[in-house]
Amino acid sequence: xxxxLIILIIITxxxxxxxxxxxxxxxxxxxxxxxxxxxxQIMGAKKTTDFLEKTTWTLVIALIILSLATNYIAxxxxxxxxxxxxIENTLPTNNQSQSAQ
Numbered sequence: 001x002x003x004x005l006i007i008l009i010i011i012t013x014x015x016x017x018x019x020x021x022x023x024x025x026x027x028x029x030x031x032x033x034x035x036x037x038x039x040x041q042i043m044g045a046k047k048t049t050d051f052l053e054k055t056t057w058t059l060v061i062a063l064i065i066l067s068l069a070t071n072y073i074a075x076x077x078x079x080x081x082x083x084x085x086x087i088e089n090t091l092p093t094n095n096q097s098q099s100a101q
Contacts, residue, residue, distance in 0.1 A: 009070065
């Protein structure tokens with residue numbers, strides 16, 4: 001299950017990278033390629049910018065949710081093996097530390 005979530009995280013990151021690179025920080029980006037660079041908005045070039053922005057936010061939210069789900073699964077797996085119990089056995093007790101001195 002965690003491998004599947006990691007693959008989804010990688011796919012989300014690649015898509016997010018492509019969407020962010022398609023945008024222009026000054027508002028041009030992909031919308032200016034369709035004639036929206038000037039003062040006139042022909043054939044809904046403004047809609048392209050809105051779509052890219054909504055897609056960016058959707059992918060960011062999906063990335064956060066997938067990351068939290070992967071963390072939750074990793075924590076639940078580690079609790080099943082109870083790593084604290086193993087650490088307690090390796091820690092020195094007071095009797096062992098006094099005999100070493």
